[in-house]
Amino acid sequence: MSGEICPLAAFRAGDRGLVQPGAPEHPAFQRLLAMGLLPGSEVAVIQVAPLGDPIEIEFGGLRLSLRKSDAAAVQVLRLG
Amino acid sequence: MSKDKTRRVRIALVGNPNTGKTTLFNRLTGARQKIGNYPGVTVEKKSGPWESGGRAFTLVDLPGTYSLAASSPDERVALDFLAGHLDGEEKPDAVVCVVDASNVVRNLFLASQVADLGLPMVIALNMADAADRAGITIDPTLLSRCLGVPVVRMVATKGEGIDALGHAVAQAVDHGALMAQVPWPEAVDRAVKYLAAGLEKEGASLLAPGELRRILFDPRSAVLERAGWPAGSDPAPLLGAARDVLSAAGWHPLSAEALLRYEHLGHLTAAAVSFPEKRRRSPTERLDTVLTHRVWGLAVFVLMMFVVFQSIYRWAGPFMEAIEAVVAHVGELVAPWLAPWPALQSLVVDGVVGGVGGVIIFLPQILILFFFIALLEDTGYMARGAFLMDKMFGWCGLNGKSFVPMLSSYACAIPGVLAARTIEDPRARLTTILASPLMSCSARLPVYTLMIGAFIEPSFGAGLAGGMLFAMHVVGLAVAIPVAWTVNKFVLHTRPQPFLLEMPPYRLPRLRDIFWRMWERAREFLVRAGTVIVAMTIVIWALVYFPRPADVRERVTADLSVLNDNSAIDRAVDAAYLEQSYLARAGRALQPVFDPAGFDWKITVGVLASFPAREVIISTLGTIYGVGHDADEDSDDLRSALTRDFWTHGPRAGHPVFTVPVALAVMVFFALCLQCGATVAVMAKEAGWRWALFGFAYMTALAWLGAVLTFQLGTLWLEWSS
Missing domain, CATH: 1.10.287 (Helix Hairpins)
Structure with missing residues (x-):
């Protein structure tokens, strides 16, 4: 549902969202920040691995494989 | 700025992963690199001389990282090195930051952190051709003016921009240009x-x-x-x-830096970098719809892994046989020259030549496997494979990149353990190194063949024999998963790293870079592990050869002179010498330990003698049973000698030494043990002696436990069924 705030781990393939402010002290989040996943930037889930985990995300032209346990640290606002 | 003529100017090479940093390093330093580890950590240290425009530099390749936050050992080494906090390492005079021209802003994040440490810098704008193709235009001169440091457009794989880089670095060293500072609030x-x-x-x-x-x-x-x-x-x-x-x-303290730096870099690059109006759907995206698809992706992955496995399991075979033949030939050539000194002859032929042969025998598998690994990494496919497989391995402390090392270990643990280098996370790498040798390698096959051929197939038929062979290959994997979980949970205390893996665009690999990687790994194996393996072989040789009293030969020859068969007498003499060797004495002393597994002293000696290589147990048993050391696992003489051997004393006196439970126990023992000096040596070089010995200890304990359980349960079953 558009406008809902949820962890990135809850996204399905094709979902897009905006990274929410706040910076949890989570090693994955700190690394994602360095890679440019800034609060306010857009992130999309490209696909989910065949066994259900990890997920492939894209932001700022970068594609990353990310485990759901790490993706749980990122709060996103779902876009339409 | 140091202008001391006696000391070479030190240049650090930094950059994100997947920016072609290693290719550039290889281009600049050629074959004169030094590879080692930073003290106390398993982070690879590479350095080499670089001459350009009459200037001589020492180039140090730092691990590829996204930031200097020092949350992983790689980042920490990079930060400590750049800040001059690493023992025995001086602060570099200048830094070359390799930047992917298609992702300038994200790559400059690291550069901006490095600049914060007050180091003169040159930006190597690498893979500029790929950026051109994607429609990204960059004005290096303008970018250089905006950033305040030289920017060199490069295509390192083609050697483009190398000279300009040397010139820019010389300038940076002399004039110390610093990158524009973030206007901190x-x-x-x-x-x-x-x-x-x-x-x-x-x-x-x-x-x-x-x-x-x-x-x-x-x-x-x-x-x-x-x-x-x-x-x-x-x-x-x-x-x-x-x-x-x-x-x-x-400002949120933990996100302030990223926000401020990215904003600053956005401003600095805005004028010099422009992106195409409409983003094109890249070839990578089209390929990925197939290669990471839940059905087709898995199918392609299985097919690729099948090819990789076949290549090291079968295609390497002829090369290994050729090496064996050459080594045997060299031994035969040398032997006559040394005939007057039998001890020296045996040392040179069995110890030195055999030991060197035991090292180079691994080269075909290592070269072939690293050809494929370099291909998988350079094309960008490795990350896709890891994405597909991660779920299978993640829960027990491994990750998706553990797949190739584990699979390779089914052919041989040596290339398998070396392949664990591809795993960035040190914790997952160590767990993979510790679990890989449990995979049933091809050197265990002769043991299974001998035991199944002599004891399982005659009584239970070919069907069960085949099933048994399959079971022996599964048992290692079945044990490896819980072992990995346990090691990860209870033994390793470092913090687990998040598994973030960039899926780089697919690229055409260059053969030159692939061959370079193959050669680099092979050379490293020969130099670092080879020496240890040869030394181990010589020690075991000495334990088998000595003591050598002359009266043993005289006694056996006198006893058997009626036979009038010289080769039978020679075999009996060999058996008699082995029986009183130091190794056999150790075997006899250790036999009580293996008694609960049903092993007699001969099997125990076979286990000890097989430390240089598992398959040596066959030739050792061949010697002990007087059928000759050249007996192989298909030898009928050896098989029948095993079935005709009886306990001469003790509680089992009069009973056959080899029964079905004993044969099974021997197979289980060899499936689980780390009776392979070469693997121990490679583990020591990759993870340190402490972990190599830990691996040896836990696998030996598991093997002993497995053999004892197999023998005891098998014996109970025999009693119950008769």
Whole structure:
């Protein structure tokens, strides 16, 4: 549902969202920040691995494989 | 700036992963690299001389990282090196930051952190051709003016821009151009000053503002330790207070740095870098719809892995046989020259030549496997394979990249353990190295063949024999998964790293780079592990050869002279010498330990003698049973000799030594043990002797337990069924 705030781990393939402010002290989040996943930037889930985990995300032209346990640290606002 | 003529100018090479940094390093230093480890960590250290435009530099290749936050050992080594905090390493004179021309802003994040440490810098704008194709236009001159440091457009794989880079580095060293600083808000400066005062009060050494910012921004900064923060004192109150200064000004302490740097870099690059209006759907995206598809992706992966496995399991075979033949031939050539000195002859032929042969025998598998690994990595497919497989391995402390090492270990653990280098996370790498040797390698096959051929197939038929062979290949994997989980849970105490893996665009690999990687790994194996393997072989040789009293030969020859068969007498003499060797004495002394597994002293000696290579147990049993050391696993003489052997004393006197439970116990023991000196040597070189010995100890314990259980349960079953 558009406008809902949820962890990135809850996204399905094709979902897009905006990274929410706040910076949890989570090693994955700190690394994602360095890679440019800034609060306010857009992130999309490209696909989910065949066994259900990890997920492939894209932001700022970068594609990353990310485990759901790490993706749980990122709060996103779902876009339409 | 140091202008000391006696010392070479030191240049550090930094950059994100997947920027072609290693290719550039290889281009610049050629074959004169030194490879080692940084002290105390398993982070690879590579350096080499680089001459350009009459100047001589020493180039140090730092691990590829996205930031200097020092949350992983790689980042920490990079930060410590650049800040001059690494023991025995001087601060570099200048830094070359390799930047992917298609992702300038994201790549410059690291450059901007490095610049914060006050180091002169040159930006190598690499893979410029790929950026051109994607429609990204960059004006290097303008970018250079905006950033304040030289920017060199490069295509390292084609050698483009190499000379210009050398020129720019020489300039950076002489003039010390620094990259434009982030205009830190007043709150950051105030927090840094507060930190500096707090550190001074605790007696810690004075740090540059750039290092203080690292302490401020990173959740657990390694810089604090390096500054000499007293061990007993808790830095949390000071850090909390400094970060409160940021919070009060509206900055979240843990995201402030990323936001400020990215904003700054966005401004700096805006004029010089422009992107196409409409983003094209890249070939990578089209390929990925197939290669990471839940059905087709898995199918392609299985097919690729099948080819990789076949290549090392079968295609390497002829090369290995050729090496064996050459080694045997060399032994035969040398032997006559040394005939007057039998001990020296045996040392040279069996110890030295055999030992060297035992090292180079691994080369075909290593070269072939690293050809495929380099191909998988350079094309970008490795990350896709890891994405597909991660779920299978992640829960027990491994990750998706453990697949190739584990699979390769089914052919041989040597290339398998070496392949674990592809795993960035040190914890997953170590777990993979410890679990890989449990995979049933091809050197275990002769043991299975002998035991199944002599004891299983005659009584139970070919069907069950085949099933048994399959079971022996599954048992290692079945044990490896819980072992990995246990090691990860209870033995390793380092922090687990998040598994973030960039899926780089697919690229056409260059053969030159692939061959370079194959050669590099092979050379490293020969130099670092080879020497240890030869030394081990010579030690075991000595234990088998000595003592050598002359009367043994005389006695056996006299006893058997009626036979009139010289080769039978020679075999009997060999058996008699082996029976009284130091190794056999050790075997007899150790036999009580293996008694619960049903092993007699001969099997125990076979186990000990097989340390240089598992398959040696066959030739050792061949010698002991007087059928000759050249007996192989298909030898009918050896098989029937085993079935006709009876206990001469003890509680089982009169009973056959080899029964079905004993044969099964021997197979289980060999399936689980680390009776392979070469693997131990490679593990020691990759992870340190402590972990190699840990691996040997836990696998030997598992093997013993498995053999005892197999023998005891098998014996119970025999009694119950008869």
